[in-house]
Amino acid sequence: MTPSTLLRALPRPPAPDALPPLLAAMVGRLPSRPPSMAFAAAANALAWPALRELDWSIARDRRFHVRVRDLGLSLYFGVRADGFYAVAGGRADVTFTASAADFARLALRLEDPDTLFFNRRLLIEGDTDLGLAVKNLLDGVELEVAAATLPAGLGRVLLRLRRLALETGAA
Amino acid sequence: MRLSLGPLLYYWSREDTLAFYRDALTWPVDIIHLGETVCSRRHLLRQADWLELAEAVAAAGRQAVLSTQALIESESDLKALRKLIGWAAQWREDGHPALLVEANEWGAARLLARAGVAFVAGPTLNVYNPDTLALLADMGARRWVPPVEMPRDMLMAMRASPAWPAGMQTELFAYGRLPLAYSARCFTARHYNLQKDDCQFRCLDHPDGLTLATREGEDFLALNGIQTQSARVMSLAHRCDELRAAGVDILRLSPQSRHGARVVAAFRALLDGTLTPAQAHDRLTRLMPAAPCDGYWLGDAGMAWLARTVAHDLTPTPEELTP
Amino acid sequence: MTRPLLELICPAGSLPALKAAVDHGADGIYLGLKDNTNARNFSGLNFDTKTLAEGIRYAHAKGAKVLMALNTYPQPATLARWHAAIDTAAASGIDAAILADPGLMAYAVRHHPQLRLHLSVQGSATSYEAIEFYRERFGIQRAVLPRVLSLAQVENVITHTDVEIELFGFGGLCVMVEGRCLLSSYACGDSPNTFGACSPGHAVRWQQTPEGMETRLNGVLIDRYADHEKAGYPTLCKGRFAVGGETYYALEEPTSLNSLELLPDMARLGVAAIKIEGRQRSPAYVAQVTQVWRAAIDAVKRDAGRFKPHPAWMSALDKVSEGSMHTLGAYYRPWK
Numbered sequence: 001m002t003p004s005t006l007l008r009a010l011p012r013p014p015a016p017d018a019l020p021p022l023l024a025a026m027v028g029r030l031p032s033r034p035p036s037m038a039f040a041a042a043a044n045a046l047a048w049p050a051l052r053e054l055d056w057s058i059a060r061d062r063r064f065h066v067r068v069r070d071l072g073l074s075l076y077f078g079v080r081a082d083g084f085y086a087v088a089g090g091r092a093d094v095t096f097t098a099s100a101a102d103f104a105r106l107a108l109r110l111e112d113p114d115t116l117f118f119n120r121r122l123l124i125e126g127d128t129d130l131g132l133a134v135k136n137l138l139d140g141v142e143l144e145v146a147a148a149t150l151p152a153g154l155g156r157v158l159l160r161l162r163r164l165a166l167e168t169g170a171a
Numbered sequence: 172m173r174l175s176l177g178p179l180l181y182y183w184s185r186e187d188t189l190a191f192y193r194d195a196l197t198w199p200v201d202i203i204h205l206g207e208t209v210c211s212r213r214h215l216l217r218q219a220d221w222l223e224l225a226e227a228v229a230a231a232g233r234q235a236v237l238s239t240q241a242l243i244e245s246e247s248d249l250k251a252l253r254k255l256i257g258w259a260a261q262w263r264e265d266g267h268p269a270l271l272v273e274a275n276e277w278g279a280a281r282l283l284a285r286a287g288v289a290f291v292a293g294p295t296l297n298v299y300n301p302d303t304l305a306l307l308a309d310m311g312a313r314r315w316v317p318p319v320e321m322p323r324d325m326l327m328a329m330r331a332s333p334a335w336p337a338g339m340q341t342e343l344f345a346y347g348r349l350p351l352a353y354s355a356r357c358f359t360a361r362h363y364n365l366q367k368d369d370c371q372f373r374c375l376d377h378p379d380g381l382t383l384a385t386r387e388g389e390d391f392l393a394l395n396g397i398q399t400q401s402a403r404v405m406s407l408a409h410r411c412d413e414l415r416a417a418g419v420d421i422l423r424l425s426p427q428s429r430h431g432a433r434v435v436a437a438f439r440a441l442l443d444g445t446l447t448p449a450q451a452h453d454r455l456t457r458l459m460p461a462a463p464c465d466g467y468w469l470g471d472a473g474m475a476w477l478a479r480t481v482a483h484d485l486t487p488t489p490e491e492l493t494p
Numbered sequence: 495m496t497r498p499l500l501e502l503i504c505p506a507g508s509l510p511a512l513k514a515a516v517d518h519g520a521d522g523i524y525l526g527l528k529d530n531t532n533a534r535n536f537s538g539l540n541f542d543t544k545t546l547a548e549g550i551r552y553a554h555a556k557g558a559k560v561l562m563a564l565n566t567y568p569q570p571a572t573l574a575r576w577h578a579a580i581d582t583a584a585a586s587g588i589d590a591a592i593l594a595d596p597g598l599m600a601y602a603v604r605h606h607p608q609l610r611l612h613l614s615v616q617g618s619a620t621s622y623e624a625i626e627f628y629r630e631r632f633g634i635q636r637a638v639l640p641r642v643l644s645l646a647q648v649e650n651v652i653t654h655t656d657v658e659i660e661l662f663g664f665g666g667l668c669v670m671v672e673g674r675c676l677l678s679s680y681a682c683g684d685s686p687n688t689f690g691a692c693s694p695g696h697a698v699r700w701q702q703t704p705e706g707m708e709t710r711l712n713g714v715l716i717d718r719y720a721d722h723e724k725a726g727y728p729t730l731c732k733g734r735f736a737v738g739g740e741t742y743y744a745l746e747e748p749t750s751l752n753s754l755e756l757l758p759d760m761a762r763l764g765v766a767a768i769k770i771e772g773r774q775r776s777p778a779y780v781a782q783v784t785q786v787w788r789a790a791i792d793a794v795k796r797d798a799g800r801f802k803p804h805p806a807w808m809s810a811l812d813k814v815s816e817g818s819m820h821t822l823g824a825y826y827r828p829w830k
Contacts, residue, residue: 114781115814129695136538140508219666278623299567302597328570355642355824384736385715451507473680
């Protein structure tokens with residue numbers, strides 16, 4: 001898949017809740033294991049190398065809930081010194097709710113969380129301070145450094161994708 | 172401890188204002204603040220009127236303090252300020268005793284220092300540490316009013332600091348709706364869909380401010396023109412012993428439209444020992460325009476009511492515990 | 495020495511935000527340390543000595559200045575923290591420290607006389623008499639004005655002082671005089687002056703309810719938003735309240751300041767610098783806003799007479815604005 005087709009999979013506002021075909025396809029291929037475990041495993045494989053240096057002490061024994069509104073997907077996990085781990089669903093210290101596309105845009109730094117919040121596309125419930133702390137922690141990661149830790153050229157693809165999104169105004 | 176009547180924060184009719192001060196001259200207070208501190212559009216009393224009142228206050232054996240505007244925006248604001256300071260300097264040269272000016276922003280402090288007029292460092296100068304207070308003492312401040320949010324522990328730490336300026340008097344905001352914020356905007360005019368410059372002086376209709384409630388019906392703030400106040404009435408009468416222990420010299424009582432004499436009487440009786448703190452507080456709750464609060468004093472949310480945590484031999488009445 | 499004109503000063507709450515600002519054309523970046531010595535004391539935000547050093551290196555290599563905000567009010571029990579922060583600032587090679595407290599300025603002048611000082615907006619100086627106080631006593635070289643003066647009043651200030659004047663150009667709008675607002679501590683105990691944050695995260699709760707999304711500060715209901723309504727920051731000044739039987743934004747709507755169209759006037763008045771608000775925001779915001787303001791300031795400097803705000807600039811700025819709306823704030827009056 002070329003970056004430009006990936007790019008088209010990122011919908012532009014104001015249709016944040018439209019199901020992005022790419023993500024729908026991905027969800028369709030998720031293993032039957034609970035999605036939280038799949039997420040933790042994927043996050044450990046792809047994202048953790050870029051995040052392991054951060055000070056995760058604020059997250060000790062805290063339970064995060066990421067709710068992907070349009071996919072009806074709820075991911076429950078924790079973070080500790082050796083990476084992400086799935087936890088039982090139902091109870092969390094902080095819950096982030098947004099569409100799949102908006103989470104993707106946040107991850108690619110195409111969008112500012114406050115902007116999404118003003119537009120009611122991002123909701124943080126529970127321990128606000130924990131939510132902001134994690135947001136600020138992730139903002140401290142340099143995208144180029146993070147991309148370099150991704151396997152097999154995926155980082156280059158992501159950066160190119162981001163650049164294209166910025167150039168075409170999809171941001 | 173002495174009692175001071177703080178500057179009138181509201182806008183009352185000329186008759187009501189003059190009547191208030193005529194009465195206040197007979198009240199058992201030691202210090203009376205005069206002057207407009209909130210809004211330059213409030214003109215029913217001119218500076219000459221305030222100066223005349225200052226003479227009456229002095230003649231009644233009280234100390235007069237001319238208080239100044241907290242928010243200076245225009246050249247005419249500055250002109251008024253310079254004129255007032257000029258009067259204060261003249262007053263001193265004429266041999267009158269003990270007229271102070273309260274500086275509520277640093278421009279006023281600078282002008283007072285230049286004129287060599289002793290002054291009160293007002294609550295909006297944001298003095299949170301002894302170094303800044305020492306600087307003000309050098310400039311001629313004889314008294315200071317801590318920011319209304321300053322807790323007891325911070326006040327005590329300031330007094331314990333080697334940098335604490337000797338002889339500095341501490342005047343604490345001890346009773347009244349708390350002045351919390353200042354804006355270029357007028358929220359009273361806004362409520363009436365009026366431009367600030369054509370406000371029709373609607374503040375006149377709200378002699379204790381215009382109460383603002385949350386969408387759940389909880390009284391929260393009070394709008395007073397460009398100033399935002401607490402809806403609740405800060406009251407520290409029940410903490411009288413703590414105030415004394417913290418080195419507070421003067422209790423500031425902020426004017427309200429009704430029961431002024433009785434509020435002052437309750438505090439006077441408290442200081443004279445004829446009312447216990449609990450009794451004084453019990454009396455005050457019946458005179459307040461709204462429920463009490465005391466949270467700032469213990470470093471909590473200002474709106475909190477923490478009377479239960481009074482740490483010594485008070486015997487709080489049931490009324491005291493349920494505002 | 496030529497006086498600066500319309501320097502673009504951009505916010506950074508993290509190293510990536512600083513780099514975004516530098517890369518998109520900021521003349522200066524302002525930042526703070528990870529504690530309550532500055533007025534954006536939010537969890538996880540701001541710089542430690544390592545990121546500070548790298549940020550300064552990066553900015554200086556590309557010709558940008560770094561300013562450090564130490565603009566809260568030192569308190570007696572923890573005075574050493576502010577003094578240490580000044581020492582850190584001076585040792586780090588920053589280009590200026592932005593201070594609000596006169597006592598702290600005295601310390602800076604005594605121990606680091608070479609350190610350039612700016613007066614923070616938290617110093618609440620709205621008159622040239624106040625600004626001159628800080629200049630005479632501490633030699634401040636620039637003052638950031640509270641967002642409460644009209645352009646005519648700004649002009650009067652500039653006419654009467656040699657101190658450079660910095661104005662807020664864009665971002666979250668304090669409707670109250672900065673440094674003179676205790677609404678946050680009245681509700682939750684922490685104020686910008688002492689804690690370094692208005693509505694700190696630990697006191698804020700957002701909750702989706704059947705009636706809408708509720709925003710609370712220490713239990714006080716700030717507002718409740720229907721599904722289609724834009725939300726604002728969880729600050730009390732942007733909430734909806736009931737006054738005299740009417741429920742409305744009693745103090746201020748959730749809007750951002752955007753003074754871009756006034757740039758030619760600001761150039762004419764000799765405004766030294768334009769400040770962009772938003773250290774609490776992400777690198778994406780910093781990049782977007784810096785880019786627009788760089789282009790606009792360059793256009794004004796080329797030909798102020800023909801300057802017109804590009805519609806694309808305005809829509810890019812509106813998009814990241816609180817409430818997705820903007821106002822000229824106090825610069826243009828009358829306003830309601």
